[in-house]
Amino acid sequence: MSDTTRSVTIIGSGPAGLTAALYTARANLKPLLIEGLEAGGQLMMTTAVENFPGFQDGIMGPDLMAAMRGQAERFGAEVHRGNVTAVALNEHPFRITSEDGEIHTHALIIATGASARLLGLPRERQLLGHGVSTCATCDGFFFRGRPIAVVGGGDSALEEATFLTRFASHVTVIHRRDELRASMIMQDKARANPRISFEWNAEVVDIIGDGAVSAVRLRNLQTGAHKELPVDGLFVAIGHTPNTALFTGQLEMDENGYLVTSDGPKTSIPGVFACGDVQDHVYRQAITAAGSGCMAAIDAERYLAHRLGHR
Amino acid sequence: MASDKIVTLTDGNFDSDVIGNQQLTIVDFWAEWCGPCRALAPTIDALATDYAGKVKVGKLNVDENPEVTMRYMVRGIPTVLLFKGGKVVDQQVGAVDKSVLKQMVDRHM
Numbered sequence: 001m002s003d004t005t006r007s008v009t010i011i012g013s014g015p016a017g018l019t020a021a022l023y024t025a026r027a028n029l030k031p032l033l034i035e036g037l038e039a040g041g042q043l044m045m046t047t048a049v050e051n052f053p054g055f056q057d058g059i060m061g062p063d064l065m066a067a068m069r070g071q072a073e074r075f076g077a078e079v080h081r082g083n084v085t086a087v088a089l090n091e092h093p094f095r096i097t098s099e100d101g102e103i104h105t106h107a108l109i110i111a112t113g114a115s116a117r118l119l120g121l122p123r124e125r126q127l128l129g130h131g132v133s134t135c136a137t138c139d140g141f142f143f144r145g146r147p148i149a150v151v152g153g154g155d156s157a158l159e160e161a162t163f164l165t166r167f168a169s170h171v172t173v174i175h176r177r178d179e180l181r182a183s184m185i186m187q188d189k190a191r192a193n194p195r196i197s198f199e200w201n202a203e204v205v206d207i208i209g210d211g212a213v214s215a216v217r218l219r220n221l222q223t224g225a226h227k228e229l230p231v232d233g234l235f236v237a238i239g240h241t242p243n244t245a246l247f248t249g250q251l252e253m254d255e256n257g258y259l260v261t262s263d264g265p266k267t268s269i270p271g272v273f274a275c276g277d278v279q280d281h282v283y284r285q286a287i288t289a290a291g292s293g294c295m296a297a298i299d300a301e302r303y304l305a306h307r308l309g310h311r
Numbered sequence: 312m313a314s315d316k317i318v319t320l321t322d323g324n325f326d327s328d329v330i331g332n333q334q335l336t337i338v339d340f341w342a343e344w345c346g347p348c349r350a351l352a353p354t355i356d357a358l359a360t361d362y363a364g365k366v367k368v369g370k371l372n373v374d375e376n377p378e379v380t381m382r383y384m385v386r387g388i389p390t391v392l393l394f395k396g397g398k399v400v401d402q403q404v405g406a407v408d409k410s411v412l413k414q415m416v417d418r419h420m
Contacts, residue, residue: 037350037406044346062346081353083408099410129387129404138345141373142386212384233386 005093006032007308008300009105011084012243014041015286016276017111018068019293020300024109025075027301032105033072033079034098036243040065041113042277043286045135047163052286064286089250089269106308107271107300110247110259111293114240114277114284119151123207124236131213131233136160140167143233149174149216151204152237158186160237165195172229174199176221199229207234242278256281265296271307273300316359318369322378328369330397335419336367337412340383340390342374347406348389354409355391358416366416395419 008024010017013035024031043049046061055064073079080100088095093104116134118124124132133139136150140163148168150161153175161171173190178200180187190196199218206217208228215230242258244251252260252268258281259267259274267274275296276289320328320338329336339355341348359368373380373388383392383399393401393415401415 035350037408038347039350039406040346044350062349085410099408129390129402130384131386133387135347135387138347139387141342141344142380212386 005104005106006030007105007304008032008107008109009034009094009096009103010109010111011087011096011246012036012041012111012113012276012278013039013069013079014043014065014111014113014276014289015068016113016278016289016293016296017041017109018065018072019290020109020111020273020275020297021072021077021079022068022075023294023297024300025072025077027297028076029301029304031077032103033077034084034096035079035081036112037083038113038115039081040069042240045137047137049286068290084246087246087250089247089272092271094271107304108273109265109293109296109300110267110272110274110278111276111289111296112243112246112278113289114242114281116236117239117241118236119204119238121204121207123209127207127209127213127234130211131209132207133233133235134237136163136235136237139233139235140164143168145169146232147172147230148233148235149199149204149229149231150235150237151175152239153177153180153182154237154239155182155186157237158182158190160235161196162186162189162193164235165193168195168233171196172199172231173197174202174204174216174218174229176203177201204234240277240281240284242281244278265292265299271300271303273303316363316368317355318367320369320371320376320379322376325371325376325379328367329394332367332394333396334367335365335416336369336394337362337416338392338394339368339370340373340380340385340388340392341370342372342388345388350406351389351391354406354412357409358412361413362416365420391415393419 010033043061048058050058086097149172208215259279265273273296275292
């Protein structure tokens with residue numbers, strides 16, 4: 001990374017960040033995009049994406065992201081591997097610190113997205129990679145012919161459960177309520193699958209296993225009864241947490257930590273824009289993230305033109 | 312693209328290259344089809360360069376090497392295990408920051 005002050009810097013490399021990079025690159029702003037730890041974002045953990053317009057037969061998530069990245073780079077976006085460790089938004093230009101040093105930028109587009117949430121059980125982190133997983137497409141392979149469980153009741157939980165039946169002997173979906181939040185199409189698919197069953201009104205209170213998961217302990221929320229479910233794997237799909245720790249105390253957030261935007265992608269500091277899942281807990285689609293990335297780019301361009309007399 | 316400082320580990324050479332080796336060794340469990348593994352790959356390359364001559368860095372493809380994968384009960388990737396004197400002394404799961412892996416290695420130097 002050069003030490004000159006950039007016009008625009010983008011943090012995050014999912015559909016929002018890469019679309020912002022594409023648009024700002026085409027506006028000749030020579031954007032710098034810092035990828036972050038989960039390069040490519042949540043789509044890197046998916047298989048076929050069937051609802052991104054323009055791909056009649058679907059496209060694999062990682063392939064879609066590689067194409068978006070290539071397209072942004074074709075117009076001069078500089079994509080940098082690395083992770084931002086601090087930002088200072090109370091000075092102008094803004095200061096961004098990563099493992100590789102410091103840069104300054106006149107406009108900042110935040111597209112840091114959201115990451116899978118864990119249950120918060122004591123043994124959960126210890127058994128990550130040894131039976132506890134948040135990524136079915138990464139880890140399903142390890143459970144060929146074995147029983148597993150998925151926690152959650154939304155679209156991603158049912159999608160994971162359905163995907164995992166390719167490998168697992170049986171998939172139990174554990175859900176806190178007696179009805180699902182997931183869309184009807186996902187529900188129908190899961191309910192029709194003979195290898196999927198449901199544990200309703202149940203929560204996971206403990207993960208059992210020495211070295212690797214061997215069972216989970218469930219508590220029925222209506223009766224209080226406990227039971228043990230022998231499984232080799234536990235896939236956690238209970239939603240996401242926005243990646244906003246960097247901005248605590250600097251940008252306005254809602255009670256769940258999502259960045260608050262107004263008038264499109266504008267945050268509480270002029271010149272700082274947010275797009276994608278970091279500011280959206282409602283739609284959370286690749287296409288809405290890409291759309292908001294485009295909006296952030298256009299507003300950043302206008303901001304720079306106004307502030308610096310760019311172009 | 313992988314650094315030539317990285318050793319390709321297999322079910323066949325694991326015991327001689329890792330277990331029978333007193334040197335501190337980083338083993339990255341990965342697969343072609345795993346997106347986060349691809350994201351972690353440049354970090355593993357960088358570690359191999361940074362610790363050249365001090366720490367051995369190896370990669371093990373879980374698709375091709377089920378025996379070692381099962382032996383260490385690896386059921387998620389990317390998983391990085393740190394070996395010292397042939398035993399696992401530390402681990403990190405997922406695509407983590409380079410500084411996190413460096414801190415883990417430095418703790419055991």
